Amino acid sequence: MIEPLLQVESLSKRFGALRAADEISLGVAEGELHALIGPNGAGKTTLLDLLCGLTEADCGSITFQGRSVGSMSMEARARLGLVRSFQVTSVFPTLTVEENLVLAVMAAQGGNFGCWSPPLDDVQLLQPARELLTRVDLIQKSALPAAALSHGERRQLEVGMVLATAPRMLLLDEPMAGLGPGGTVQLTRMIQGLKGSVTILLVEHDMPSVFTLADRITVLVRGRVAATGSPQEIRHDPAVQEAYLGRGDDA
């Protein structure tokens, strides 16, 4: 079997007495869209924090592209292509929409200590930025400060920024959160379009999109992996239904 792009072994993180991540092991193959689901407080965001390097694990190992990245800084992991988006939308509020994307394109191209030429005059930055703005449907808003965008638009901007860095692997934390039904459908379609060209670990509460998008699903409950498998398997796993899907209704 080929080695997975991302391999996590016995990753643990405690906050005081709380085991937010408890011996988590997980493999994500190249090109796969792997969904991570679980009830509120299960530790999904914590796991992404550990993977991207925002917080340091207590123990366990993270291997990305065959390299141990567990002790690398967030910046170093991002440069390797392991890039995340945040559950709480995270953009640069006083910069314009265009500047937000240009900054993300710059991150991908490198060589950014230039103190002389303005990036907004540079076609090599502007062109990809404009293309991405079109892709996430924000081209009309390029000149607005990001703070002026609606919640859904900020989310679109964030996805555009993440795409700009041409990542090997995306860690998406609830991209659908706070989007209306129309927005959810649109974003699902967009992520569908990314499938195959980039490996994705998707944390999402919106079950229809999860079951549409995912190749495989891991269920996290109280910091532990409760089950891993194909959408079919997960749908019919009794443990999962009890712990998660079957909250209240027996869907």
Add this chain to the structure above:
Amino acid sequence: MRAFLRNERLMLTVLLVFALLPPLFQLMGQEYLLSLLNRILIYGLAAASLDLILGYGGMVSLGHAAFLGIGAYSAGILAFHSYEGSAVLNWPMGLVLPGSESLLLALFVAVVMAGFFGLLTGSISLRTRGMHFIMITLAFAQMFYYLFISLDRYGGEDGISLFGRGHLPGFDLNNDFIYYYLCLFILILFLVLARRFTTSRFGLVLRGGRDNEQRLRALGFPVYRYRLICYALAAAAAGVAGVLMAHQGEYVSPGLMHWTKSGEIMVMVLLGGSGTLVGPLLGAGVLLLLEEVLAIYTEHWMVILGPFLILVVLFARNGIHGLLMKIGGRDD
């Protein structure tokens, strides 16, 4: 883009006023005002350099006056040794730096020294955030303050008095007009460079870090390095202001590094509008003018100035610059 253009226009207007006031003062026979205007200009340079750190970099430094002082003492110590006929440095292997009254040499030494100490103290301070950063920059500045107080050779608490304004080939710096326009030239040079700097790739990364550091790091930018470079460059620019200040007043003292001086420069930035470069010039102008005017009526001018500043910061979030932009925005 439009805001940017308007900002540019405001800057040109302000510089034009700076350029035209001295002949006007002369016509009115109020030449003593020139020295006040010159001080405003030099403080404006210091405040604009702090704006790079504070307004563009989002780093609230309360120790900027240290670099002003280091620049001033660079000029002062060079001149002191020149009067004495001794060497500033006399190291083996021909490493000798004689005293000198050359303005260019003083500027060079000041840029190197302030830039170096900016790099040094910045590399430590920038490992902290928020309140800690404020306190540590303040602590470093106070360290320099006490260091220079203890240097008896250079006048200790009394500082160094200069005899004349030093030399620049082809210019008589003791002529107040010539000295003023030289300072204005240096200020314009700084603003042109700083304008380029803040709109460059580097500047965009810096502004991104001010907005959302975590996001910037997630994109893969080494935020610390960008901030450190910005911090050191701004320190070097403050060093230049220090040299100009030393020669303008023909006097150097440790008081220049006291934390209240750092606070004053910070107030100029906030009062004028941070992140605009031109705002701090206006802030310097208003603050120094107010000080001057209020000092005529009462020696407790700080009692009046303090609440005024609080009001401005509370009600005009973007300072004088923000107010002017609002007024200017209506007819666009």
